Amino acid sequence: MADHAEALQRSSQVQVxxxxxxxxxxxxxxxxxxxRFVAHTREVSLTLPAGATFSLVYAALAEKLxxxxxxxxxxxxxxxxxxxxxNVNGLDFVRTPTATVNAGDNIIILSADAGG
Amino acid sequence: xxGFSGRxxxxxxxxxxxxxxxxxxxxxxxxxxxGGLGTSLLYDYAPQGVDPLSPExxxxxxxxxxxxxxxxxxxxxxxxxxxxxxxxxxxxxxxxHFALELKRLGIDALVITGRAxxxxxxxxxxxxxEIRAADPLKGKSPEETQSFIRADRxxxxxxxxxxxxxGENRVRFATIxxxxxxxxxxxVGAVMGSKNLKAIALSGDRATSVADPRRVSAIAExxxxxxxxxxxxxxxxxxxxxxxxxxxxxxxxxxLNFRQATFEGADALSGESLTETSFSRRHxxxxxxxxxxxxxxxxxxxxxRLEYETLFALGPLCGISDPRVVLxxxxxxxxxxxxxxxxxxxxxxxxxxxxxxxxxxxxxxxLRFGHAEAVLAAIDAIANRQSVGALLAEGxxxxxxxxxxxxxxxxxxxxGLELPGYDPRSLKxxxxxxxxxxxxxxxxxxxxxxxxxxxxxxxxxxxxxxGTLVAASEDFAAVLDSLIVxxxxxxxFTDFYSEAAEMLAAVTGLDYTGDELxxxxxxxxxxxxxxxxxxxxxxxxxxxxxxxxxxxxPTGGGLSRDELREMVGGYYEARQWDEHGFVPxxxxxxxxxxxxxxxxxx
Numbered sequence: 181m182a183d184h185a186e187a188l189q190r191s192s193q194v195q196v197x198x199x200x201x202x203x204x205x206x207x208x209x210x211x212x213x214x215x216r217f218v219a220h221t222r223e224v225s226l227t228l229p230a231g232a233t234f235s236l237v238y239a240a241l242a243e244k245l246x247x248x249x250x251x252x253x254x255x256x257x258x259x260x261x262x263x264x265x266x267n268v269n270g271l272d273f274v275r276t277p278t279a280t281v282n283a284g285d286n287i288i289i290l291s292a293d294a295g296g
Numbered sequence: 297x298x299g300f301s302g303r304x305x306x307x308x309x310x311x312x313x314x315x316x317x318x319x320x321x322x323x324x325x326x327x328x329x330x331g332g333l334g335t336s337l338l339y340d341y342a343p344q345g346v347d348p349l350s351p352e353x354x355x356x357x358x359x360x361x362x363x364x365x366x367x368x369x370x371x372x373x374x375x376x377x378x379x380x381x382x383x384x385x386x387x388x389x390x391x392x393h394f395a396l397e398l399k400r401l402g403i404d405a406l407v408i409t410g411r412a413x414x415x416x417x418x419x420x421x422x423x424x425x426e427i428r429a430a431d432p433l434k435g436k437s438p439e440e441t442q443s444f445i446r447a448d449r450x451x452x453x454x455x456x457x458x459x460x461x462x463g464e465n466r467v468r469f470a471t472i473x474x475x476x477x478x479x480x481x482x483x484v485g486a487v488m489g490s491k492n493l494k495a496i497a498l499s500g501d502r503a504t505s506v507a508d509p510r511r512v513s514a515i516a517e518x519x520x521x522x523x524x525x526x527x528x529x530x531x532x533x534x535x536x537x538x539x540x541x542x543x544x545x546x547x548x549x550x551x552l553n554f555r556q557a558t559f560e561g562a563d564a565l566s567g568e569s570l571t572e573t574s575f576s577r578r579h580x581x582x583x584x585x586x587x588x589x590x591x592x593x594x595x596x597x598x599x600x601r602l603e604y605e606t607l608f609a610l611g612p613l614c615g616i617s618d619p620r621v622v623l624x625x626x627x628x629x630x631x632x633x634x635x636x637x638x639x640x641x642x643x644x645x646x647x648x649x650x651x652x653x654x655x656x657x658x659x660x661x662x663l664r665f666g667h668a669e670a671v672l673a674a675i676d677a678i679a680n681r682q683s684v685g686a687l688l689a690e691g692x693x694x695x696x697x698x699x700x701x702x703x704x705x706x707x708x709x710x711x712g713l714e715l716p717g718y719d720p721r722s723l724k725x726x727x728x729x730x731x732x733x734x735x736x737x738x739x740x741x742x743x744x745x746x747x748x749x750x751x752x753x754x755x756x757x758x759x760x761x762x763g764t765l766v767a768a769s770e771d772f773a774a775v776l777d778s779l780i781v782x783x784x785x786x787x788x789f790t791d792f793y794s795e796a797a798e799m800l801a802a803v804t805g806l807d808y809t810g811d812e813l814x815x816x817x818x819x820x821x822x823x824x825x826x827x828x829x830x831x832x833x834x835x836x837x838x839x840x841x842x843x844x845x846x847x848x849x850p851t852g853g854g855l856s857r858d859e860l861r862e863m864v865g866g867y868y869e870a871r872q873w874d875e876h877g878f879v880p881x882x883x884x885x886x887x888x889x890x891x892x893x894x895x896x897x898x
Binding site for chain 2: 210212213214216217218251261262263264265267270271272273274275288290291292293294295296
């Protein structure tokens, strides 16, 4: 995974806050495991307003893939349901849906349980 | 007595005699059953310093109070012995009908010592034990062994646990297998083989009685319902093979003998791809509503079970990206009765050794990363202890010691047990869990990776605080393994210890509390450590292989000695052990650990 080292390096750099409220950003959502199994899709591109939170990501994802609602995304489309987790760029796990998304983020939806 | 039977069946294969002993209620209360009870019995039955492959090493099969009650995922049993791979405790779980039948014998544990003069199997029905000749079973697979035994008109419905040829040949990572499941880690199959015991066939006649059937039934229904909720979706819809693609994406998939943590061929091997291309059917253990097992169509047209650990160890770890090869290798491991993790780990070590100009016999097999035929040939050689297989059958640690030339630097093991499929350099809590686990590098005796995957901690940076997380995770696992409840149910509880106490109370009629069970977890885990200390454990045994401490991952993530040292220190502090990891006397008394029953049970 070539972008993993880059992402790790990027995460250690200071992020500049204060997005332009009129701008929009692009991000990619990658689906793994149950999410991919349910949606029959590996990846979705989303356009979001700058400064969007993860709640907005889940809502936009639900709009594109309604089959995820109730199985992966909560019925109010604001969070993931129990058993699922979200990771950004293969690095940090998202603990709260109020965290903000950065332009170009790769958002990974996976099962929260890593037991094997 | 509800839930328990209060008896141990002891079979001495040297004399052929068997006897039932009473088991003290205090021991059952303190150690519950399964892994806890097995640990307690091992401490007392195993002479200090016993050679694991000698007749004196006890092989213990322990059942547990929740087994046979109809509570979901509880059809499990624990196999406990001194490991021939590590020289420390081996406790392995397996499941399904054999577990139920063990309980139906009206015992809490079966202890086997001695050595039969020739290959035998034990047929235990009701109160009777028959030791029967097993000459025709020599070299047979576990599946063939069960069929053969069941063909006997006296035991058509017996449930059988047996070893394959690897156990007969005392491969130090041989398994004990039943119904396609395995007590896999630590070489329990080699101990069984060293006793010339090919199989154990059980036919019990006692129902498990519970103190409060109505309450048990209500809990069973509630648990069953929760077992089908979103928290188990991964296991129900894709199976553990789902881990591979996401671990690859997160840079934590051990590849090419832990030289990297991402694999170019991961896509073809992913659980998602396998489900599309080769899925055959879903299966489950007896008394399980989750049904996590996935069977895939193997190249020979037969169905093959596949779990994440088998997939990673026989795939990326050895550089194999063709799923057909992994399925064929998994089939060989099952047939021969080999732990797939240690098999893959040892072959990966040998492959790297060949790259470095060592092991000419392995080179003659054609071993190189990604070479399918050579991996299959190596598995054959290990099981049969032929050519370089005789060396590899000893496991990577011993093989490296014999080979020398610094080859221990790339032997990826802890205490002799090969690492599972989680790269510790990008999962720091897991790194600590692997280093300190009493049975060696193990992903099942704690779920330390859970903290790393939750975002609760920074998975790329270790600190002393991880000690508390790992200790709590080990205690939790120790109680699950003693009740016994499958770990795949673990996220279905809101307050595990209280709910477990309620289950135990309903089954046994005894007034358990959550705090008592939490303490039981600490006690069991501490007794495992005490066993290891008695058998020669030293602080340097709680450490990780050199590669993990010297080589950063190409994709980012490294682990320093200081970082690991700090985490290990934090763990000892959390356990209230001394700074070197030894258990102070006051702590032993504080946890109520006694081994006074030793003489009584000899």
